[in-house]
Amino acid sequence: MSLNIVVLAKQVPDTRNVGKDAMKEDGTINRAALPAIFNPEDLNALEQALRLKDANPGSKVTILTMGLPRAAEVIREAIFRGADDGIVLTDRVLGGADTLATSYSLAQAVKKIENYDIILGGRQAIDGDTAQVGPQIAEKLGIPQVTYAEEILDLKDGYVIVRRRLESGVETVKCPLPCVVTVNGSAAECRPRNAKRLIKYKRAVSTSEKAKLSEEQQAYVNAREYLNIPEWGAAFVEADPEQIGMAGSPTKVKAIENVVFTAKESLRLENNDEQLENLIKELIANHTIG
Amino acid sequence: MSDNNNLIVYCEFEDGRVADVSLELLTKGRQLATRLGVKLEAIVVGDKLDGIENQLFPYGADVVYKVEDARLYPYTSNPHAAVLINLFKEIHPQVCLMGATCIGRDLGPRVSSCLHSGLTADCTSLEIGDHTDPKTGKEYKDLLYQIRPAFGGNIVATIVNPDCRPQMATVREGVMRKEIFDANHKGEVINLDAKKYVADTDYVVEIIDRHIEKSKINIKNSPIIVAGGYGVGSKENFQLLHDLAATLGGEVGASRAAVDAGFTEHDRQIGQTGVTVRPKLYIACGISGQIQHIAGMQDSSIIISINNDPNAPINTIADYVITGNVEDVVPKLIKYYKKNSK
Numbered sequence: 071m072s073l074n075i076v077v078l079a080k081q082v083p084d085t086r087n088v089g090k091d092a093m094k095e096d097g098t099i100n101r102a103a104l105p106a107i108f109n110p111e112d113l114n115a116l117e118q119a120l121r122l123k124d125a126n127p128g129s130k131v132t133i134l135t136m137g138l139p140r141a142a143e144v145i146r147e148a149i150f151r152g153a154d155d156g157i158v159l160t161d162r163v164l165g166g167a168d169t170l171a172t173s174y175s176l177a178q179a180v181k182k183i184e185n186y187d188i189i190l191g192g193r194q195a196i197d198g199d200t201a202q203v204g205p206q207i208a209e210k211l212g213i214p215q216v217t218y219a220e221e222i223l224d225l226k227d228g229y230v231i232v233r234r235r236l237e238s239g240v241e242t243v244k245c246p247l248p249c250v251v252t253v254n255g256s257a258a259e260c261r262p263r264n265a266k267r268l269i270k271y272k273r274a275v276s277t278s279e280k281a282k283l284s285e286e287q288q289a290y291v292n293a294r295e296y297l298n299i300p301e302w303g304a305a306f307v308e309a310d311p312e313q314i315g316m317a318g319s320p321t322k323v324k325a326i327e328n329v330v331f332t333a334k335e336s337l338r339l340e341n342n343d344e345q346l347e348n349l350i351k352e353l354i355a356n357h358t359i360g
Numbered sequence: 361m362s363d364n365n366n367l368i369v370y371c372e373f374e375d376g377r378v379a380d381v382s383l384e385l386l387t388k389g390r391q392l393a394t395r396l397g398v399k400l401e402a403i404v405v406g407d408k409l410d411g412i413e414n415q416l417f418p419y420g421a422d423v424v425y426k427v428e429d430a431r432l433y434p435y436t437s438n439p440h441a442a443v444l445i446n447l448f449k450e451i452h453p454q455v456c457l458m459g460a461t462c463i464g465r466d467l468g469p470r471v472s473s474c475l476h477s478g479l480t481a482d483c484t485s486l487e488i489g490d491h492t493d494p495k496t497g498k499e500y501k502d503l504l505y506q507i508r509p510a511f512g513g514n515i516v517a518t519i520v521n522p523d524c525r526p527q528m529a530t531v532r533e534g535v536m537r538k539e540i541f542d543a544n545h546k547g548e549v550i551n552l553d554a555k556k557y558v559a560d561t562d563y564v565v566e567i568i569d570r571h572i573e574k575s576k577i578n579i580k581n582s583p584i585i586v587a588g589g590y591g592v593g594s595k596e597n598f599q600l601l602h603d604l605a606a607t608l609g610g611e612v613g614a615s616r617a618a619v620d621a622g623f624t625e626h627d628r629q630i631g632q633t634g635v636t637v638r639p640k641l642y643i644a645c646g647i648s649g650q651i652q653h654i655a656g657m658q659d660s661s662i663i664i665s666i667n668n669d670p671n672a673p674i675n676t677i678a679d680y681v682i683t684g685n686v687e688d689v690v691p692k693l694i695k696y697y698k699k700n701s702k
Contacts, residue, residue, distance in 0.1 A: 336675060349664075350700055354700055
């Protein structure tokens with residue numbers, strides 16, 4: 071059975087490797103100091119999608135991302151690893167969205183894709199850690215959801231069987247298609263780039279990236295349909311202006327504070343036997359240990 | 361049921377016992393409800409709920425809604441979401457709190473999407489306060505301030521939901537403190553008919569197999585924690601931390617970087633995306649001290665930092681700073697503990 075698989079992916083700042091230069095002196099984030107990466111758990115989701123494709127020849131994997139035009143980097147990366155094509159949902163009016171307005175926008179784009187069998191995405195993105203967008207898209211599309219998925223065990227007869235990894239154990243569930251499945255970081259790692267695909271697709275560009283190329287390069291891309299990564303805007307996905315961007319977001323950021331911890335008076339110890347033994351004796355004497 | 365504008369807590373349970381995180385939220389919810397001058401309500405959805413209200417009243421619940429059906433346990437998304445969505449359309453709570461668990465983080469978004477109400481995940485603090493819209497100048501009284509870390513923990517954001525109800529928030533286990541409000545407190549029980557709230561077509565997901573085991577790792581309640589970061593260097597070196605923890609009678613914790621690097625299991629992660637701990641002694645080994653980690657352990661009574669970087673950020677909040685390699689220092693601590701404890 072050939073499947074129409076959609077993978078939701080996000081380009082995120084690498085918040086896991088925040089260095090000292092990540093915050094500016096005025097306490098705002100220095101985005102330039104943070105590399106933009108493929109959200110890690112979305113790669114786990116991509117792997118599950120590619121496995122479904124392997125098991126069901128003729129299936130198609132489409133990557134959908136919402137963000138700035140440069141998010142086309144995520145689409146290319148996914149295509150190098152085996153995805154068939156991708157769409158960048160990008161529009162100024164979509165900016166400033168909270169999870170609900172984001173989910174609405176993405177759900178509108180998914181509706182345009184039509185006849186999807188399964189939608190996969192990472193459990194959560196590392197810049198927000200909310201895990202809300204997957205379930206909210208499922209609700210917007212009126213389809214069921216399976217969160218915290220670790221492995222898709224089987225897909226047949228209009229059902230998917232998924233093993234979920236919960237905080238207190240594992241659960242195997244059977245869910246009718248179409249549905250949304252969000253995948254945990256504990257799932258199988260994504261396969262690396264495929265050398266042949268890298269060569270074939272390295273010049274793939276989004277519409278706005280193409281506009282910056284020379285005429286000659288544009289002609290090259292135009293002659294090859296597979297190198298074109300479409301960009302969709304709010305109007306194209308028929309998004310209700312009341313439900314997108316800042317206006318469509320019920321949550322508002324009231325204040326943002328840089329995190330400052332009160333420094334304590336620390337006692338500095340040398341790594342020598344005498345000082346370490348004295349520390350242990352002190353901790354025993356004040357009943358912290360022992 | 362009428363519009364009541366109350367504060368409601370969705371309570372989870374397993375084996376007939378209400379989850380700690382739900383009791384922590386009732387404790388917090390009690391304070392907030394008193395501040396707002398409204399009732400504290402709890403809702404339990406599942407099967408075999410006999411007497412479950414007796415676990416909730418001491419934490420200050422004024423009303424306990426019970427929705428019982430064999431198909432509502434174990435939890436699946438759509439039926440539980442249907443209960444909350446349909447009930448909230450009747451009673452219009454102003455605030456709804458849930459645990460930031462695999463259940464709450466699955467359920468909350470679905471409910472908030474359907475009701476178009478704002479949901480803030482993983483709040484670390486909840487307060488009541490006023491808000492003025494910076495654009496329109498419109499004033500709002502007594503909103504729920506949903507305070508949470510963002511951007512990998514480097515900033516803390518205060519989120520409000522000015523216009524949409526309920527104001528929804530999830531909170532991780534261990535972030536709020538659980539405290540009995542009044543052991544003799546009694547409230548009202550309202551049994552709701554599951555069939556009225558959940559359609560047969562909502563039962564779409566079937567649980568084929570389920571293995572729930574209480575995690576053997578109990579870092580939350582351990583008085584001594586030996587935690588390792590990326591600087592520990594390897595899975596093998598993490599064994600040294602286990603040796604020290606075993607010697608001192610403690611547990612091993614880890615930073616997100618160490619867990620991501622595969623040095624140890626996810627259940628040991630401490631910080632905003634892991635567990636919040638408040639032990640008597642916290643020994644941070646090779647942990648640089650990203651904000652997201654510090655936020656989960658800064659209330660420890662005594663903090664020792666072992667790091668070969670004398671300027672590691674964690675050192676600023678440590679009581680004792682030992683500059684040196686973990687492989688070098690940890691065995692010495694074990695040696696001197698064994699020598700001096702009798």
